[in-house]
Amino acid sequence: MPNRSVFYVSDGTGITAETFGNSILAQFAAKPRHVRRPFIDSVEKADKLVSEINETFEQEGRRPIVFLTLANTEIRNVLTGPRCKAMVMDMLQAFIEPLEEEFGMKSNHRVGRFSDVAKSQEYSDRIEAINFSLAHDDGQSAKNLAMADVILVGVSRCGKTPTSLYLAMQHGIKAANYPLIPDDFERSQLPSALTAHKRKCFGLTIDPDRLCQIRNERRPGSKYAALENCRYEVNEAEAMMKRAGISWLSSTHKSIEEIATTILRDIRPDRLIY
Amino acid sequence: MPNRSVFYVSDGTGITAETFGNSILAQFAAKPRHVRRPFIDSVEKADKLVSEINETFEQEGRRPIVFLTLANTEIRNVLTGPRCKAMVMDMLQAFIEPLEEEFGMKSNHRVGRFSDVAKSQEYSDRIEAINFSLAHDDGQSAKNLAMADVILVGVSRCGKTPTSLYLAMQHGIKAANYPLIPDDFERSQLPSALTAHKRKCFGLTIDPDRLCQIRNERRPGSKYAALENCRYEVNEAEAMMKRAGISWLSSTHKSIEEIATTILRDIRPDRLIY
Numbered sequence: 001m002p003n004r005s006v007f008y009v010s011d012g013t014g015i016t017a018e019t020f021g022n023s024i025l026a027q028f029a030a031k032p033r034h035v036r037r038p039f040i041d042s043v044e045k046a047d048k049l050v051s052e053i054n055e056t057f058e059q060e061g062r063r064p065i066v067f068l069t070l071a072n073t074e075i076r077n078v079l080t081g082p083r084c085k086a087m088v089m090d091m092l093q094a095f096i097e098p099l100e101e102e103f104g105m106k107s108n109h110r111v112g113r114f115s116d117v118a119k120s121q122e123y124s125d126r127i128e129a130i131n132f133s134l135a136h137d138d139g140q141s142a143k144n145l146a147m148a149d150v151i152l153v154g155v156s157r158c159g160k161t162p163t164s165l166y167l168a169m170q171h172g173i174k175a176a177n178y179p180l181i182p183d184d185f186e187r188s189q190l191p192s193a194l195t196a197h198k199r200k201c202f203g204l205t206i207d208p209d210r211l212c213q214i215r216n217e218r219r220p221g222s223k224y225a226a227l228e229n230c231r232y233e234v235n236e237a238e239a240m241m242k243r244a245g246i247s248w249l250s251s252t253h254k255s256i257e258e259i260a261t262t263i264l265r266d267i268r269p270d271r272l273i274y
Numbered sequence: 275m276p277n278r279s280v281f282y283v284s285d286g287t288g289i290t291a292e293t294f295g296n297s298i299l300a301q302f303a304a305k306p307r308h309v310r311r312p313f314i315d316s317v318e319k320a321d322k323l324v325s326e327i328n329e330t331f332e333q334e335g336r337r338p339i340v341f342l343t344l345a346n347t348e349i350r351n352v353l354t355g356p357r358c359k360a361m362v363m364d365m366l367q368a369f370i371e372p373l374e375e376e377f378g379m380k381s382n383h384r385v386g387r388f389s390d391v392a393k394s395q396e397y398s399d400r401i402e403a404i405n406f407s408l409a410h411d412d413g414q415s416a417k418n419l420a421m422a423d424v425i426l427v428g429v430s431r432c433g434k435t436p437t438s439l440y441l442a443m444q445h446g447i448k449a450a451n452y453p454l455i456p457d458d459f460e461r462s463q464l465p466s467a468l469t470a471h472k473r474k475c476f477g478l479t480i481d482p483d484r485l486c487q488i489r490n491e492r493r494p495g496s497k498y499a500a501l502e503n504c505r506y507e508v509n510e511a512e513a514m515m516k517r518a519g520i521s522w523l524s525s526t527h528k529s530i531e532e533i534a535t536t537i538l539r540d541i542r543p544d545r546l547i548y
Contacts, residue, residue: 012532013531013532013534013535014535015293015444015531015535016293016294016296016297019289019290019293019294020290020293020294020365022290023290023343023366024366024369024370024373027345027366027370027381027382027383028373028377028379028381028382029379029382030377030379033547033548034547034548035546035547036538036546036547037546038535038539038546039535039536039539063376065373065376069297071301087372087376089369089372089373091294091369092297092298092301094368094369095298095363095365095368096298096301098361098363099298099302099339099363100302102337102339102361103302103304105302105303105304107301107302108301108302108303109301119527123529127433127436127530130435130436130439131435131436134408134411134435137408159401161404161405161408162401162404162405162443165404165439165443166443169436169439169440169443170289253393255397256401257287257289258286258287260287261287261288261289261312261313262313264310265312265313272309272310272311272312273307273308273309273310274307274308
């Protein structure tokens with residue numbers, strides 16, 4: 001059982017504090033308890049939170065760590081003041097001052113609010129991309145592939161769907177995905193819907209043992225899930241992608257975040273700049 | 275045109291550097307050009323990147339800002355060394371040393387790698403949640419609603435689908451979504467599939483004008499999209515949720531990130547701690 005708590009505290013969603021805090025903590029062998037405290041947007045809420053933090057300190061005998069992104073000075077002071085018994089990592093403060101000097105302007109003391117984001121073009125593009133990716137999941141519709149930014153190809157259950165949705169949600173990329181199936185392998189030809197779009201295709205592959213495990217969860221004991229069949233499909237798919245000049249990546253030991261970033265870099269380097 | 279570039283540099287995906295950098299920059303009226311440079315995992319790549327940064331400095335006449343999450347000391351030194359003409363915000367460094375002292379242990383100089391994440395239970399849960407949310411999108415399947423962590427309800431096109439997918443992808447929450455349709459309003463009853471699960475229902479609503487706009491993009495000129503019909507549906511849906519004791523939120527000025535965090539806080543506060 002962990003005997004140390006980490007609090008992610010923000011006047012917004014706290015996603016920034018959490019993402020950053022997780023990166024830092026990954027550098028330590030410690031396994032603390034994580035507590036998210038979003039929307040701390042008043043002095044009252046901050047006061048109540050300090051009481052919670054101090055109670056945690058009493059219980060655990062070690063001071064909690066607080067990763068803080070709070071723009072309002074008055075609210076922030078409650079957390080950074082003497083009553084709070086935590087070790088506070090004030091993430092904005094550390095970088096705001098040097099940037100104020102560099103930019104020659106004062107900061108406006110607002111955290112990056114997702115509400116502002118919600119009204120932006122970038123946000124609409126993300127929502128549109130999600131709808132596109134859903135409508136073009138698993139080869140459902142081939143007719144708008146010309147509008148796709150990226151088309152993921154690979155055998156059934158190799159990770160195409162979550163990766164497409166992540167590309168859409170995080171990066172506003174219209175990511176279709178199209179399965180390679182036994183019929184294609186028998187014909188030894190890329191599905192005809194894809195031939196015009198080879199340059200924006202990206203392949204996913206997977207270790208056959210892992211694929212067998214995933215497919216057996218879905219259809220236990222089927223020919224579809226059998227290890228021999230998984231080996232056959234993966235081999236054929238890789239050979240087909242090689243012939244077509246489609247680059248690919250294995251999803252076995254990679255997360256959707258890593259796969260998506262690689263696809264962006266290799267297929268849409270323009271989208272690395274915005 | 276922006277005359278200042280911001281680089282997000284990492285030996286991993288760079289998502290941490292970017293999320294954090296965006297939060298900081300949101301505090302300034304500046305609109306810089308953003309450049310993502312992920313997977314900088316060798317001295318050679320770092321050298322090449324420093325040349326790119328220095329060329330950018332020449333062109334823009336202002337030193338670029340670099341948000342850096344690089345764990346390897348040798349590679350990091352290339353970016354923080356004297357050849358690099360950027361203002362470098364070394365994000366890990368600022369917090370690692372105080373934490374080493376607090377924990378009484380050395381850091382292991384590894385950035386939070388998503389590869390490690392990919393093997394974890396938490397990651398499998400996220401992928402499973404994505405599959406669940408897809409299979410339970412738009413009331414497609416009512417039979418496994420008992421297994422859902424959250425059920426989003428609301429009129430067609432109010433933002434249920436992207437929010438469910440985000441809850442699944444970011445938080446590993448099995449989020450089903452179920453539409454409220456004119457048939458339900460005529461009967462003045464919550465869909466029967468939902469009555470047993472009221473406590474995990476969360477409503478989304480939307481400004482009728484915005485709804486009309488969204489629906490007209492999909493089915494221009496239809497009765498479905500008409501403002502009068504949108505007003506009727508939204509009113510009826512809100513009245514129905516009120517009667518059923520389901521709390522709700524408007525998606526009109528909120529992002530999926532904010533809605534998802536609110537749902538977590540209100541419906542699954544247990545998931546704020548992990």
